[in-house]
Amino acid sequence: MTSRVRTVTFDTHDPYELAGFWLQVLRAPRPDYDHPGDPAAEVVTDGMTLLFEQNDDVKTVKNRVHLCLEPDGPRDAEVEWLQTLGATVANDLRNPDGTGWVVMLDPEGNEFCVLRSAAERAATS
Numbered sequence: 001m002t003s004r005v006r007t008v009t010f011d012t013h014d015p016y017e018l019a020g021f022w023l024q025v026l027r028a029p030r031p032d033y034d035h036p037g038d039p040a041a042e043v044v045t046d047g048m049t050l051l052f053e054q055n056d057d058v059k060t061v062k063n064r065v066h067l068c069l070e071p072d073g074p075r076d077a078e079v080e081w082l083q084t085l086g087a088t089v090a091n092d093l094r095n096p097d098g099t100g101w102v103v104m105l106d107p108e109g110n111e112f113c114v115l116r117s118a119a120e121r122a123a124t125s
Contacts, residue, residue, distance in 0.1 A: 005048050008067070011055035012108055015041040019052045021107050024085050025069070026050075059109050068101075068113040075116045079104070082114065098124060 012018040016034060019041035023030055026045055034041040043050040071078035079089070079102050090111060091103035102114045116124075 007049045007051050008065070009051040009053060010110060011057065011059075012052045013054075013056060014108075015039065015052040015054050018106065018108055019043050019050070021085060021087075022050055022052075025082065025087075063111045066111045066113065068115055070115045071117050073117060075102070075114055075120060079114050087112075 010018065016036045016038060019034065020030070022028075022043045026043060028043050028045055031042055031044060039054040041052045043052075069078070076094075082104060083089070086107040087104045089102055090105050094100040094102060098120065099116070101116070104112055104114060106112060
């Protein structure tokens with residue numbers, strides 16, 4: 001028997017708003033059943049669902065789990081675009097030779113990484 005990850009759940013102050021950020025990041029449509037003020041909102045992708053649930057607790061420590069994004073284009077362009085959506089750079093781990101990654105924060109401070117694209121990795125293999 002094998003299990004698969006179906007849902008990754010995030011606690012958030014505003015499920016609809018934070019799901020909106022991730023919908024743009026993953027270029028996914030908003031489900032018809034998600035509305036402002038609902039206690040939860042979803043981002044449905046081909047492989048799994050990101051679920052954002054209402055929680056008024058203040059985030060005080062680093063995430064124990066985070067997402068790593070692999071863009072289909074250049075990593076640096078993706079980082080710039082994510083910043084226009086409201087993400088911020090927390091730790092820039094890019095190297096002069098083009099390797100490395102960028103640790104970013106979503107609008108509520110959840111960490112995620114932006115890796116190199118498959119083409120960028122292949123070019124330095």
